[in-house]
Amino acid sequence: QSVLTQPPSASGTPGQRVTISCSGTSSNIGSNTVNWFQQLPGTAPTLLIYSDNQRPSGVPDRFSGSKSGTSASLAISGLQSEDEADYYCATWDDTLNGWVFGGGTKLTVL
């Protein structure tokens, strides 16, 4: 059981907008910034969003992040087939003194 809670799956059709939620507590999301990682099939994860809503260079602006209280969200607009991947949220936990991840959300592009 992961410390951060994500839906196990999400789906959408090309061009649609989808959102993935990440729920935590005051000791993790409530106190620290949230990161999102994308893991394409058979590859290592890559950084998608850091500091709640910042995109590293090279990440399309179709990807956006937001946070409110102890929850965060990843939004993907203009969905494309190449977005089909697993998505993970992560942050530092002040009580556990370590990083915590969500269980991951498998995004399917129908």
Added chain:
Amino acid sequence: EVQLVESGGGLVQSGGSLRLSCAASGFSFSAYSMDWVRQAPGRGLEWVSHIGVSGTPTYYADSVKGRFTISRDNAKSSLSLQMNSLRAEDTALYYCVRDWTANNSPTFDLWGQGTLVTVSS
């Protein structure tokens, strides 16, 4: 090229030991904290351990505390993970990860390709 390359994975019996290594290149290794993150087959990501730029502080997930030891050699741009008393549940792909802090916000901005550890019971 900026990269992290892990090595040292393999098949080991339950109760055995293994030492993972990570070779960093293309960036100033000594300027970054580093972490290990693992992923069991078909499962999600699990943080394992963290080490600061000079070797301290170190942090461990409860699941590995007392069994795993993280260390680094800045002169050789290398990161290590000594794993003792291995259990079947330690079976996973182990990723070496660069820990970058931007505006007081830490993140994992560079990942290796991983090295597979299989613990047989």
